[in-house]
Every structure is written in C-alpha cells, then in structure tokens.
Amino acid sequence: xxxxxxxxxxxxxxxxxxxxxxxxxxxxxxxxxxxxxxxxxxxxxxxxxxxxxxxxxxxxxxxxxxxxxxxxxxxxxxxxxxxxxxxxxxxxxxxxxxxxxxxxxxxxxxxxxxxxxxxxxxxxxxxxxxxxxxxxxxxxxxxxxxxxxxxxxxxxxxxxxxxxxxxxxxxxxxxxxxxxxxxxxxxxxxxxxxxxxxxxxxxxxxxxxxxxxxxxxxxxxxxxxxxxxxxxxxxxxxxxxxxxxxxxxxxxxxxxxxxxxxxxxxxxxxxxxxxxxxxxxxxxxxxx
Amino acid sequence: xxxxxxxxxxxxxxxxxxxxxxxxxxxxxxxxxxxxxxxxxxxxxxxxxxxxxxxxxxxxxxxxxxxxxxxxxxxxxxxxxxxxxxxxxxxxxxxxxxxxxxxxxxxxxxxxxxxxxxxxxxxxxxxxxxxxxxxxxxxxxxxxxxxxxxxxxxxxxxxxxxxxxxxxxxxxxxxxxxxxxxxxxxxxxxxxxxxxxxxxxxxxxxxxxxxxxxxxxxxxxxxxxxxxxxxxxxxxxxxxxxxxxxxxxxxxxxxxxxxxxxxx
Numbered sequence: 001x002x003x004x005x006x007x008x009x010x011x012x013x014x015x016x017x018x019x020x021x022x023x024x025x026x027x028x029x030x031x032x033x034x035x036x037x038x039x040x041x042x043x044x045x046x047x048x049x050x051x052x053x054x055x056x057x058x059x060x061x062x063x064x065x066x067x068x069x070x071x072x073x074x075x076x077x078x079x080x081x082x083x084x085x086x087x088x089x090x091x092x093x094x095x096x097x098x099x100x101x102x103x104x105x106x107x108x109x110x111x112x113x114x115x116x117x118x119x120x121x122x123x124x125x126x127x128x129x130x131x132x133x134x135x136x137x138x139x140x141x142x143x144x145x146x147x148x149x150x151x152x153x154x155x156x157x158x159x160x161x162x163x164x165x166x167x168x169x170x171x172x173x174x175x176x177x178x179x180x181x182x183x184x185x186x187x188x189x190x191x192x193x194x195x196x197x198x199x200x201x202x203x204x205x206x207x208x209x210x211x212x213x214x215x216x217x218x219x220x221x222x223x224x225x226x227x228x229x230x231x232x233x234x235x236x237x238x239x240x241x242x243x244x245x246x247x248x249x250x251x252x253x254x255x256x257x258x259x260x261x262x263x264x265x266x267x268x269x270x271x272x273x274x275x276x277x278x279x280x281x282x283x284x285x286x287x288x
Numbered sequence: 289x290x291x292x293x294x295x296x297x298x299x300x301x302x303x304x305x306x307x308x309x310x311x312x313x314x315x316x317x318x319x320x321x322x323x324x325x326x327x328x329x330x331x332x333x334x335x336x337x338x339x340x341x342x343x344x345x346x347x348x349x350x351x352x353x354x355x356x357x358x359x360x361x362x363x364x365x366x367x368x369x370x371x372x373x374x375x376x377x378x379x380x381x382x383x384x385x386x387x388x389x390x391x392x393x394x395x396x397x398x399x400x401x402x403x404x405x406x407x408x409x410x411x412x413x414x415x416x417x418x419x420x421x422x423x424x425x426x427x428x429x430x431x432x433x434x435x436x437x438x439x440x441x442x443x444x445x446x447x448x449x450x451x452x453x454x455x456x457x458x459x460x461x462x463x464x465x466x467x468x469x470x471x472x473x474x475x476x477x478x479x480x481x482x483x484x485x486x487x488x489x490x491x492x493x494x495x496x497x498x499x500x501x502x503x504x505x506x507x508x509x510x511x512x513x514x515x516x517x518x519x520x521x522x523x524x525x526x527x528x529x530x531x532x533x534x535x536x537x538x539x540x541x542x543x544x545x546x547x548x549x550x551x552x
C-alpha cells in the first residue's frame with residue numbers, strides 16, 4: 001500500500017511536470033512522441049503498482065497462530081458457535097472460525113487437504129474415514145451424544161405418533177442422505193422399526209431437513225432432538241421410542257499437521273471440560 | 289499479436305484447461321466403465337437430459353415472445369421489466385431456489401392455491417426440477433434473441449407484410465430464419481445452463497434418485513462417499529457439453545454480430 005501511494009504520487013508529479021497546463025497541445029509534433037511514450041510508461045507503472053499492492057499480502061502485522069479453524073457437523077451449529085465464543089472469552093488471543101456442514105461433506109474437504117485444526121463429527125463412521133486416511137492428530141474422543149427425533153410442523157397437523165406413521169405414502173417425509181450421519185441413523189431407525197419409508201428427498205445436511213419442515217414443504221423429517229429444540233416455536237417434535245431409536249455419538253479430534261496444533265488441543269480440551277459440557281447440555285446434548 | 293497480450297491469453301487458456309486436466313489426471317480409468325453404467329449414473333443422466341430439454345423448450349416457447357416484447361414494443365417501464373426478467377442471471381442459484389419456494393412451494397404465494405385447488409405440488413417432483421431450471425436458463429435465451437431482434441431490419445418484415453403475408457407467416461418465414469443463429473445460440477446457452485443447474489434444483493425440487501436427482505446433484509453427493517465416481521460423472525458431463533459446444537463452432541460467435549439474412 002505505501003508503495004502504491006508513493007508510485008501514484010510520483011507518477012502524478014511526473015505527469016504534472018510534463019503537462020503544467022490543463023490544455024494539451026493537440027497533435028503537436030514536437031511533444032507527441034515523447035508524450036505518448038511517457039504517458040504509457042507512467043500509466044503502466046501506476047497500474048502495476050496498484051495491482052501489486054492490492055493482490056499482495058496486506059500490510060497489517062500478521063495475527064500469528066491464534067486463529068483456529070473448526071469443522072463441525074451441522075447439528076452442532078448453535079452449540080459450537082457458543083463454544084467458540086466461550087473459548088475466545090477465556091483465551092482473548094484466539095479467533096475461532098467454525099464451518100458447519102454435513103459430516104460427510106466436511107470429511108471430504110479435509111481429506112482433500114483443507115487447512116483445519118479440529119473436526120467434530122456427528123457419527124463414528126465419518127470419523128473412521130478420517131482416521132483411516134491417517135489424518136487424526138490424536139485419538140478421537142466422544143464428547144456428546146444425541147437422540148434422533150421426528151420433526152413436524154407446529155401443532156403436529158398430520159397427527160404423527162411414531163415412526164410407523166411415516167410409512168404413509170401421502171405424507172411428505174424428508175431425511176438426510178444416507179452418507180450424512182442423520183441419514184444413516186434414520187435408515188437404522190427404520191430398519192429397527194421394520195417400516196419401509198420412501199422419503200421425498202434426501203437432503204445434504206440435517207439443517208436442510210429442518211428448513212423444509214419449518215417452511216411447510218415437508219410434513220415430517222428425521223432430525224436430532226437438539227435440532228427440534230433449536231427450532232423453538234417453528235416446529236414440534238415427536239419422540240421416537242427407545243426400542244427403535246439410536247444414540248448418536250459425536251467424536252471430536254484435532255487434525256494431524258494442523259496449522260494451529262496448540263490451539264487445536266486446547267479447544268478439544270475445552271469441549272471436554274466441565275464448562276464445555278455444560279454448554280452442550282444447555283442445547284440438549286447428552287453426556288458422552 | 290503483441291507478446292504481453294499473448295501471454296495473458298495463454299494464462300487464461302491454462303486457467304480453463306487446468307481443472308479439466310486435474311480431473312483427467314485423477315480419473316480412475318480402470319473403473320470408469322463400471323461407474324458410467326451404474327444405476328445412479330444412468331438414472332441421473334437420463335433425468336438431466338429430459339429436464340434440461342424440457343426447460344429449453346419452455347424457454348423457447350416463452351422466451352421468444354418475451355424477447356419480442358422487450359425488443360419491439362416500446363412501453364413505459366420496459367427497462368425495469370427487462371431487468372426483472374434477467375434478474376435470475378445474476379441471482380445466486382440457491383437464492384433463486386429459495387425464492388421459488390416462497391412463490392410456488394406448498395405454502396407459497398401461488399403454490400398454496402395450486403395445492404389447495406388443483407392438488408399440484410411442485411417441490412420434490414420432476415416438474416419442480418424443470419421449473420427451477422427454466423427460471424435460471426430462460427434469461428440467457430431472452431438476452432440473445434432480444435439482441436438479434438433489435439438488429440433485424442424491420443423493413444424486411446414490413447416488405448413481407450406489404451406483399452400480403454399474414455403476421456404469423458411473416459414471423460415464421462422472415463423473422464425466425466433471420467434470427468436463427470441467435471436463437472440457436474440462445475437455446476444452447478439455456479440448455480447448458482439448465483443442465484448444470486444445482487443450487488435452485490436442490491433447494492426447490494429436493495434430491496431423490498430417479499425423480500429429482502440430476503447429474504450435478506449426483507456428482508455432489510457421490511463426492512462425499514466415492515470421489516472416483518464423482519470424477520467419472522463430472523467428466524461425462526464435461527464431455528457432453530464439450531461435444532455440443534464444439535459442434536456449434538462459428539455459429540456460436542456469428543450469432544449476434546452478423547447482419548440478418550433473409551430466407552428466400
């Protein structure tokens with residue numbers, strides 16, 4: 001930036017030297033050649049300087065290793081946003097950025113080399129993909145559990161009482177895609193209950209299922225209990241019997257070769273600490 | 289060509305070629321045929337072809353009259369109407385999908401009446417896919433055809449009318465042949481855009497194999513489970529698009545700039 005300003009000022013001063021008056025002598029043979037060459041040079045120098053300044057690194061002093069990148073499952077949106085804020089409150093130098101998406105989506109990005117410090121998955125299968133690829137920094141630890149629940153519109157207008165009701169062909173049921181944790185849990189629940197449910201759509205993450213029901217497009221969806229709680233007045237939940245329900249286990253791990261390994265371990269420890277567990281419990285997660 | 293400009297042009301070509309080369313480099317050629325003939329791939333491909341062709345047809349049927357209106361008829365607020373019709377070109381596709389939701393969804397502005405009175409629901413159906421694709425693809429056709437209509441000399445049509453031809457005859461035998469290159473180019477652009485549509489489709493129509501899972505959706509989802517399959521499907525889409533674009537060649541570029549030629 002200072003370089004750009006200097007060059008611009010010098011360029012402008014040079015320009016002024018050449019053309020002290022406002023009116024350029026039109027087509028003056030004496031000056032035309034010189035003017036053309038100098039004009040092009042000055043203009044080019046100014047453009048190159050501005051481009052270099054804007055495309056290069058910014059001139060503010062680097063923040064250092066205090067940024068922390070966390071990839072977390074979509075169902076952890078509210079909880080991990082608050083955990084990030086609480087972590088920053090305890091460690092003022094830290095800056096936590098969390099990316100929420102379906103766990104399978106996140107694993108794909110990490111295996112392709114995304115620079116991540118911590119990964120929190122919504123099931124053990126997707127975490128296994130990470131460990132199989134050798135990308136785990138430590139051993140994954142389960143930090144929370146969750147239960148699946150049927151989400152319906154406020155007031156339960158279609159009168160759903162359990163999983164068996166979802167087999168009704170007239171209902172518009174949505175679930176997550178099978179590779180996303182909540183989708184695989186949904187398939188397990190349907191298998192446990194012995195019902196064949198044909199969903200209208202396979203969504204890419206659990207929040208998309210919540211959105212479809214909240215907006216009234218779908219009659220019901222399989223989501224987590226924490227998502228029903230997070231939806232508040234916009235949706236109601238129908239509990240799934242314990243005999244068919246599955247317990248979702250959420251593991252967390254710091255990534256091997258993370259940009260900020262010290263911060264990564266500190267964040268994982270924070271999530272497992274009583275303070276972190278309290279925050280998770282407040283959002284409806286179960287203890288590990 | 290001056291060397292600095294040539295260098296920049298070569299960098300630009302490399303910029304476009306590099307992702308394609310990257311895909312080819314990572315493609316699992318030994319398993320490629322298995323993936324291509326798998327159920328998911330064939331279903332998604334057939335659905336993509338059917339929906340994109342339907343969207344293109346709808347775009348032509350509704351887009352050409354719209355282009356005529358914007359090019360030939362002078363009415364107050366024409367600029368605003370044109371901006372409105374071309375809006376979905378600049379809208380992020382997911383935003384378009386969300387907007388379609390609130391208009392044509394089960395609780396949408398118009399959608400709720402469609403549902404209550406006719407029992408028609410668009411989300412989660414193939415028709416919904418076609419609607420979403422048409423929404424994003426039609427502006428490409430409209431903009432191309434409108435430009436051609438503007439450049440078309442109206443005296444050719446006047447001459448036809450004075451010789452006794454009806455309006456429909458004039459349109460069919462004089463106007464359409466004259467704008468044929470632009471119409472072709474616009475239709476291909478619209479088709480390509482409809483084929484590649486992802487955001488609006490997954491938001492509005494959902495994702496179900498056989499009904500709403502088009503090729504882009506299939507590629508996106510298989511990227512999470514089986515990247516090799518995703519690469520093969522992606523290369524298939526690229527190959528199809530490439531063949532179509534190469535097949536058009538000069539007609540592509542001559543479409544809008546050439547002076548109109550009248551069929552004898």
